[in-house]
Amino acid sequence: MNKQYDMLSPEALGKIDREVAKYPADQKQSAVMAALVIAQDEKGWLPKETIAAVAGYLGMPPMAAYEVASFYNMYDLHPVGKYKLTVCTNLPCALSGGVHAADYVKGRLGIDFNETTPDGKFTLKEGECMGACGDAPVLLVNNKRMCSFMLPEAIDKLLAECN
Amino acid sequence: MALIDTINPLLTTGWAKGDAGWSLKDYEARGGYAQLKRILASKMSQDEVIAEVKKSALRGRGGAGFPAGLKWSFMPKAAPEKYVVCNTDEGEPGTFKDRDLLRYDPHSTIEGMIIAAYAVGAKRGYNYIHGEIFDIYQRFEEALDQARAAGYLGDRILGSDFSFDLFAHHGWGAYICGEETGLLESIEGKKGQPRYKPPFPANFGLYGKPTTINNTETFAAIPFIMSMGGEAYLNLGKPNNGGTKLFSVSGHVNRPGNYEVPMGTPFAKLLEMAGGMRGGRKLKAVIPGGSSAPVLPADVMMECTMDYDSIAKAGSMLGSGAVIVMDETVCMVKALERLSYFYFEESCGQCTPCREGSGWLYRVVHRIEHGEGRPEDLDLLNRVTDNMMGKTICALADAAAFPVRSFIKHFRSEFEYHIEHKKCLVDPEVQRVGSGFFKAGAA
Numbered sequence A: 001m002n003k004q005y006d007m008l009s010p011e012a013l014g015k016i017d018r019e020v021a022k023y024p025a026d027q028k029q030s031a032v033m034a035a036l037v038i039a040q041d042e043k044g045w046l047p048k049e050t051i052a053a054v055a056g057y058l059g060m061p062p063m064a065a066y067e068v069a070s071f072y073n074m075y076d077l078h079p080v081g082k083y084k085l086t087v088c089t090n091l092p093c094a095l096s097g098g099v100h101a102a103d104y105v106k107g108r109l110g111i112d113f114n115e116t117t118p119d120g121k122f123t124l125k126e127g128e129c130m131g132a133c134g135d136a137p138v139l140l141v142n143n144k145r146m147c148s149f150m151l152p153e154a155i156d157k158l159l160a161e162c163n
Numbered sequence B: 001m002a003l004i005d006t007i008n009p010l011l012t013t014g015w016a017k018g019d020a021g022w023s024l025k026d027y028e029a030r031g032g033y034a035q036l037k038r039i040l041a042s043k044m045s046q047d048e049v050i051a052e053v054k055k056s057a058l059r060g061r062g063g064a065g066f067p068a069g070l071k072w073s074f075m076p077k078a079a080p081e082k083y084v085v086c087n088t089d090e091g092e093p094g095t096f097k098d099r100d101l102l103r104y105d106p107h108s109t110i111e112g113m114i115i116a117a118y119a120v121g122a123k124r125g126y127n128y129i130h131g132e133i134f135d136i137y138q139r140f141e142e143a144l145d146q147a148r149a150a151g152y153l154g155d156r157i158l159g160s161d162f163s164f165d166l167f168a169h170h171g172w173g174a175y176i177c178g179e180e181t182g183l184l185e186s187i188e189g190k191k192g193q194p195r196y197k198p199p200f201p202a203n204f205g206l207y208g209k210p211t212t213i214n215n216t217e218t219f220a221a222i223p224f225i226m227s228m229g230g231e232a233y234l235n236l237g238k239p240n241n242g243g244t245k246l247f248s249v250s251g252h253v254n255r256p257g258n259y260e261v262p263m264g265t266p267f268a269k270l271l272e273m274a275g276g277m278r279g280g281r282k283l284k285a286v287i288p289g290g291s292s293a294p295v296l297p298a299d300v301m302m303e304c305t306m307d308y309d310s311i312a313k314a315g316s317m318l319g320s321g322a323v324i325v326m327d328e329t330v331c332m333v334k335a336l337e338r339l340s341y342f343y344f345e346e347s348c349g350q351c352t353p354c355r356e357g358s359g360w361l362y363r364v365v366h367r368i369e370h371g372e373g374r375p376e377d378l379d380l381l382n383r384v385t386d387n388m389m390g391k392t393i394c395a396l397a398d399a400a401a402f403p404v405r406s407f408i409k410h411f412r413s414e415f416e417y418h419i420e421h422k423k424c425l426v427d428p429e430v431q432r433v434g435s436g437f438f439k440a441g442a443a
């Protein structure tokens, strides 16, 4: 096997193979979005070399994979805290406290949007509509876990659970 | 949240058991996959299936309201390789129906896609699912495995000579991928930048092949249409506006959530189902079809019925069916500022009028909100929108323009007050209380 992919674990490569199998044999590039997520989950974020490794594995130019990684908002091209919290502040959520929830988290963590706490534990992001406005306020933990009805007590509880 | 209330449930029949009713066994117990079986066993022709969908007057539920049967009939018959694609990129602010459809009843969408594939002659399909709802994507993959194991997907489905397989693809945070050609680019592993049209996806779609793309709710309605017949489905709603529709009600109501009602149901009834206005406060405005639809003042909205034609006549759009309810605690300038920021942030940047125009709109509304507006700004905003609408590759530029024009049109005095007095007409403390985040009296 090509050395270049060593930075991804056999498990990660196995998961990427399963994604590749969803597309026609000559369309491996279609798996790049899922593959970058798999790589990001493993590395915590996406350094250039990791993106290049994913591109190499899928037989596409590194620049093409980098374009994808920089176009979509949930890829992290810089290190983030152990817990990345993304709060939706779009209008439908704001009507039910989305902006106030973000302000509350900022106060609790002592950071603003796009900042990380000094202990490296939390990064805070502002999100756009997550398709869950009926459950406002909503926030995402590490892109994949949606938390609903995040009023002050629920936020306190979530922050206490994050170790 | 599971189903709270409905009139004449179809799409939401499977929601009654909440998270406990989504699996294949439950769906089959509700009569699921019976229509697929019937179509295959009776060797219904492709044209017969399409004719039934045309009769139902089912209009696309993703926003544009294009007749689904007509769209299917555009697919070239002879092409050897064709695709069916489902749009679950649900990112239009206010919309959260497709998430619940896939959460509580993924198999109705799957069956609808299989029937569509049969009708247009596609062998492969994809469901593009919004990245922010990853648990729903995982559940959908599980549902696909169930359907495959039961012989509803794969080679020679249920012993017929029809083969079709279906896969899930997730997004990762880009509103523009909800636009159908941006979505196709995204499945191809590229930036989700919309394509010039024509050619339309029916001729040049995924991997350049003929492709039928519909919204999740559109596909989910298909098994019900085939079961009750196109005409009976049409008659549930009103002429030209067939069937029932899911409405995602958000904002200042007592019970935000999804409500399924027949097309043509009065808005007042929908509001009542959603528990009425929060805290008994007064309705100020409603955005009836997702954030891209023009806002309507309370008195106009209260006269509307929930269907494409009534809302269009009132000067807005039914869009995705996202009903954003605002009460008197809302500052319309601040509300518009947030929406304008969204379109500026999500413009893909290909077209100059959209890239530059959305930035202008945001910056000017921002300065009005922050007490730096000038008297000529309202005309400036309208002029900028003139230079955006209808001048770009996709409709995002129009979506950015509609809120600006309609907010200024209906709430001009509030904008003028802001510019003149450098502050909100609605007291900031009233606004703060409106969101319900802070308990009364708490800091």
Ligand SMILES: Cc1cc2nc3c(=O)[nH]c(=O)nc-3n(C[C@H](O)[C@H](O)[C@H](O)COP(=O)(O)O)c2cc1C
Pocket: B059, B060, B061, B062, B063, B064, B065, B066, B087, B088, B089, B090, B091, B092, B175, B176, B177, B178, B179, B180, B181, B213, B214, B215, B216, B218, B394, B395, B396, B399
């Ligand atoms: C900026 C933009 C965003 C869109 N977002 C969505 C979306 O999230 N979901 C959707 O189904 N359609 C969306 N659409 C509409 C699609 O382009 C397309 O019309 C629709 O998926 C067709 O399916 P339908 O005919 O069943 O509605 C969007 C359109 C634009 C211009």
Ligand code: SF4
Pocket: B176, B193, B194, B346, B347, B348, B349, B350, B351, B352, B354, B355, B392, B393, B394, B395, B396, B397
């Ligand atoms: S109108 Fe805007 S979002 Fe649409 S293609 Fe042009 S720049 Fe991109």
Ligand code: FES
Pocket: A088, A089, A090, A091, A092, A093, A094, A098, A128, A129, A130, A131, A132, A133, A136, A138, B093, B094, B095
């Ligand atoms: S506006 Fe926040 S989830 Fe839709």
